[in-house]
Amino acid sequence: MVPTGHGHSLAMAAAAKGALVSSRWTHAICEMCWIKRAGSRAAHRLERPELERCCGCGFATMSGIYQRADPESMWCGGYHALAGDQAD
Numbered sequence: 001m002v003p004t005g006h007g008h009s010l011a012m013a014a015a016a017k018g019a020l021v022s023s024r025w026t027h028a029i030c031e032m033c034w035i036k037r038a039g040s041r042a043a044h045r046l047e048r049p050e051l052e053r054c055c056g057c058g059f060a061t062m063s064g065i066y067q068r069a070d071p072e073s074m075w076c077g078g079y080h081a082l083a084g085d086q087a088d
């Protein structure tokens with residue numbers, strides 16, 4: 001498979017590391033950011049959302065929506081100071 005856009009060798013290296021990486025690529029986002037990014041696509045939501053910081057805009061949200069995205073394209077830069085994200 002050929003990645004679109006600029007060649008992301010980083011992404012390839014990250015993929016090789018497997019599960020460790022997924023948390024950096026999985027972002028909590030608010031509903032506004034979801035709509036901006038995904039349009040009318042249905043979001044997967046947690047059944048019991050917790051208060052999180054939106055990785056798209058930095059504001060608190062309880063949307064329960066998560067999206068995989070390049071950390072460099074997100075407000076968070078891939079940094080999540082949450083439990084489960086300490087495996088670095």
Ligand SMILES: [Zn+2]
Pocket residue numbers: 024026027028055074076077078079080
């Ligand atoms: Zn994030």
Ligand SMILES: [Zn+2]
Pocket residue numbers: 029030031032033034054055056057058059
């Ligand atoms: Zn947001």
